[in-house]
Each structure stands twice: as C-alpha cells, then as structure tokens.
C-alpha cells in the first residue's frame with residue numbers, strides 16, 4: 257500500500273481522512289488512538305518526534321502535522337481536473353497557505369485548550385487527593401484518642417467536620433483507609449438528628 261494514514265478518526269486525523277476522501281485516495285488506515293503506546297516507540301518518534309497523530313507514510317515519506325499533511329496530499333494529488341483542491345497559481349497557493357496558517361495560529365489554540373484543561377484537571381485532582389490523605393491522617397489521629405474531636409463527646413466540631421466530609425464525598429475520598437475516621441463518620445451520620453434531617457431533606 258503506497259499511502260498509510262496513522263491515527264484514530266476521533267482525533268485531528270479526521271482532517272486527513274477527510275482530505276484523503278476528497279482526493280479519492282486509496283490508503284491503509286492504522287486507527288491508533290492519541291494514547292497508543294506505539295506512538296512513543298523509537299521507530300515512530302524517528303518519523304514524528306512529537307509522538308502524535310496524524311502521521312502519514314507515503315511511499316516511504318513520513319509526514320506529520322495535520323494541516324501540512326493535507327497541503328502535501330492536496331498538492332501531490334489534487335491540483336488537476338476535476339479535483340482542483342490545490343491551486344496551480346503561485347498566488348492561489350499562497351492563499352491556501354495563508355488560510356491554513358491562519359487556522360493553525362488563530363483557531364488551533366482553542367482546540368488544544370481541551371487537551372490542556374484535561375491535563376490540568378488531572379494534576380489538580382492528584383495534588384488535592386494527596387493533601388486530603390494527609391488531612392485524613394491528622395483527623396484519624398485526633399479521633400483515635402477519645403472517639404470524638406473535643407471533650408470526648410459529640411460537639412459541633414464533629415458536626416462541622418463530618419458535614420464537610422459527608423458520606424457521598426467520603427466514598428470517593430478513601431476514608432475507609434482511615435479506620436477511626438471511618439467509624440466516627442458512621443457514628444456521626446447514625447445520630448438520630450442526622451438521620452431525621454436526611455430523611456426529611458434528602
């Protein structure tokens with residue numbers, strides 16, 4: 257097969273699959289996802305140091321960057337009748353570049369924002385989970401002494417801390433790894449007033 261297109265259609269590879277369809281090209285499609293470990297193999301990084309999709313191999317020539325791939329494919333296969341995807345004049349070609357570079361610099365940053373936000377969210381979640389575990393260890397130690405936070409009996413301190421933690425949050429907070437906290441939280445939420453208010457207000 258002369259042309260290979262590497263990349264899942266659920267990625268920027270869709271741009272290249274679309275161009276290939278417009279150009280009526282035959283190709284072999286390798287639908288690797290953006291997180292496919294093969295993208296970080298040394299042989300792949302030799303072709304595309306960014307380790308990203310789309311990447312094409314056309315008769316042994318490897319190229320990445322979706323818009324440059326499309327310019328290449330259109331120039332190679334799409335400048336004659338009836339396709340006319342690539343202008344034949346110098347000026348027409350310059351305008352095609354102009355709009356492609358404009359999209360890359362003025363629209364693409366907004367597209368990239370989604371991926372960046374995902375990474376930021378993951379990093380923030382990991383960091384706050386670590387802080388949470390440290391806080392739960394502190395709480396566990398405090399409760400281990402008398403079973404409650406202040407004066408050896410239930411006070412508004414227990415209500416406030418248990419109220420912030422709440423059973424639904426506790427389920428995802430890893431509270432069960434902290435034996436005293438887990439037991440104390442159950443005792444707090446089993447109190448008649450806690451049961452009654454949850455029964456009434458859901």
Ligand SMILES: N[C@@H](CCC(=O)N[C@@H](CS)C(=O)NCC(=O)O)C(=O)O
Pocket residue numbers: 267268269289290291306307308309310320321322323
């Ligand atoms: N500017 C590049 C962006 C390529 C890119 O970031 N592709 C994503 C998938 S849409 C990817 O493969 N990410 C994996 C990585 O960067 O490790 C293009 O237009 O092709």
